[in-house]
Amino acid sequence: MAPSALRFSSTLRVAEFVRCQFPNAAACQAHFRNLRHLNLEMVTISEGSLHAMLSSCPVLNSLILNYCSGFRCLMINSPKLKHVEMYIGRSETEITLEELTVVNAPCLEKLHHRAPYEDSMYISIISAPKLKILGRITEGIFRLELGTAVFNGLHDVRVAAIMRTVKVLSLRIEYLDLDVIINFMKCFPCMEKLYIKTYLMDMDTQNMRLHNSKDHLECLDLHLKKLRISYYHGTRSHVEFAKFFVLNTRVLESMVLDVEHRKMGYDWWIENQRRQLQLKKRASIGAQLSFTSDDCFNYLNDIHEFRSM
Structure with missing residues (x-):
């Protein structure tokens, strides 16, 4: 130049x-x-x-x-x-x-x-x-x-x-590991929106935290409203991970699960996932669950919070 x-x-x-x-x-x-x-x-x-x-x-x-x-x-x-x-x-x-x-x-x-x-x-x-x-x-x-x-x-x-100012967090992790996410929720107790991208289908079941965990987290009780999980496969560990938020997030408004495109054509698979996630027992009565087949690698570019100002 x-x-x-x-x-x-x-x-x-x-x-x-x-x-x-x-x-x-x-x-x-x-x-x-x-x-x-x-x-x-x-x-x-x-x-x-x-x-x-x-x-x-x-x-x-x-x-x-x-x-x-x-x-x-x-x-x-x-x-x-x-x-x-x-x-x-x-x-x-x-x-x-x-x-x-x-x-x-x-x-x-x-x-x-x-x-x-x-x-x-x-x-x-x-x-x-x-x-x-x-x-x-x-x-x-x-x-x-x-x-x-x-x-x-x-x-x-x-x-x-802790950092109470952070409202939106984006993570890219190997496995859907609740211990990792809970540590971030402790660090950012006022988080309102959480975007998670994973890339492996399953994890060691010994490391899965049960959905009836006794942890009391301010983030889950008062703030977390939107959760999006990319590369969701509906395996046991993925179901347990998502179910934890369904049963414990008291002000959740929406949970979006990005899945493979072919699975969107199987109504029986969607219904089976909804049943396993125990939506009837959700902590937030107004929480909505939806499945999408958006491009898992580029969805952050389309989210308002991550667009250039």
Whole structure:
């Protein structure tokens, strides 16, 4: 990219750079005093240049990074930033993001991170007091720090603090494991919407928590209204997992189960699933259950909470 492309940087309010290499000199010299929305797509930029550019955006409201390279660490320290969205690709020849730290983002409301499923990431959220929407958290994240709550993977958890601001959470987990989900509900007790994508059909039945668990969770009693499970197969462990929420979520309004397209044509299968889920005993009398065959891999793109602001 020619440095002259930034000659109007001080007056820009919206900027989008696509398929280019961002020059170090330009990033350090540009001053985006009025920039509110920044979108970098398939851009190569060094770590120093990226941080220099972000520090020159005092009123930045929205940041989108799509398949960018050249930096391993991203530190967010922005007084006005509300929306961060990142799609990370992996390459054997390019440097890509491995560590994300939210140092101080007093206005941040949405943090959406999407990377390859096997990706190994370190994410730390030190200060984001208004964070409402968080996703997608996967088992590939080897360490997740939310204040003083630490997730070493999704199964090794130390919940020392809670974040009451988070209302929407997106998870991508190997198995539908209630212990994992309950740990997140303890960390985010005011969560209202939960989106879960799994990719294996069954789990060790010894690890299944029974639906009559005695755990008393504020999230289940007072807040959780919408649950969506992608790649639902209707196996024993999947049924037990979904039934736990049917029988214990007191303000649930809707549960959506994404299934294989062919199963949608079998009325007997749908009715059998409804019977096994014990809908007549549901904790929330107004809860509605529906089955869909939407694209399990892309449904988050169609959900209002995860659209670009």
